[in-house]
Amino acid sequence: MVPFSAEIDRAAVATWPATTVERVDGWLLRHCELLNRKRSNSAVPPERGVDGIERVEEFYAARGAAAIVQVSRPDRRADLDAALAERGYRLTGPTEVMFAEAEPVVDACSAGEFDVRLEESTGPSWLAAVEAVGGTPEPSLDRLPRARFAIASRGGLPVGVGMFAESAGWCGIYGMATHPDWRGRGVATGVLRAGARWASELGARLFLQVEEDNPGARRLYAALGFRTAHHYHYRVR
Template sequence: MRASETFELERAAVATWPATTVERRDGWLLRHCPLLARRRSNSALPLDPLADPEVVERFYAERSSPAIVQVSPLDERSELDALLAGRGYRAEASTMIMRTEREALLQACPPPSFEVRLDDAPAPRWLAAVADVGGRPEPSLDRVPAPVAFATALHGGVPVGVGMFAVADGWCGVYGMHTDAGWRRRGVAGSLLRAGAEWASAERVFLQVEADNSVARSRYESLGFIRAHAYHYRIR
């Protein structure tokens, strides 16, 4: 990807995931959300490869939170990554961002084998569906700005999979994909992704997957997703 596309994707990822505080300061995008335990909502994203980590440390100290940096894109932030390691930041949660085009995804996903219900808010029935399929319901997802869709795949009216789709800056972000253990490898994820792609107005789609989750990566690759870039977190 070109550097401009990488920045656009990063900006879309920030815009499609909630944080109560989002602040640009001295080469950093600083995010904090006490309602969510996710690193994604409580970490600093470097906008400048030479940004000073002390800015991050002061910001999170003021909020009695650990200083966390999302070192992204990792291959362009090696100098910063080494600096943070030298300051005692440990590396965690190596993650890959994957992307595809909307039309390519629609072609890769067959007509849905499951009914997919889309809600425009994290309604109680969607949160219940997340728990039913073995996922972890997230608080504060009502903060995700529209357009957003909370998807439930159903078989005979019973939830078998869930996901969330949010659009910003020409990208559709895919979050919280989870399939009931008894329904894996039976087309649930494909049905959810096709429904999300049909719903979304964006022409490009991205998702984030743990780098060591080879099963999920392989599944998404079979649907046309390719590696965009990688990141990990540095935690002091």
């Protein structure tokens, strides 16, 4: 386990929006009716112990939502994993958390023949770019405290997007998407280069979360200097 894995977990919570956040019995409970993503609608457990699961279930039941628990570093939380399994929680979404220093990533990424600009908000141009590359614009991203929204263009047309959000010296990489016609042509590295440069200016390290069933993305990030910090998965009741 990387010594700062806990720092990355805290930064991941801080750099992704939830409209409701409560702390109950050491649990961090997140709910966002605007976003259909587990990372916005899951509970982060205390570092030790399994008490309080009933309170977690009450929190989500009151909002008409399924109870979801993010089990980070499951090799260290076998007790929690087993307790959730016994209550009927199924395992889903195994994910690898990766990290890198920003400046080497800038050096490793080619700018390519793309114009990449970073916007300070989710304005109309970024939302339109997300749709243009085949993505779905997500609401509530304006809640991020410090973020940049990347648009890669070729000939004036959007070909890729990404989002970068910083907290406490860590910059999370989110929402990377490339138009199907432009995949494998360096769009993602161009977007990542721009975001990594911004993170470097802030003195921040980079981190990202990639599902384990996406080996292509994992290989790409590893080739650019990202290393494994730890893993997590979700338990859904």
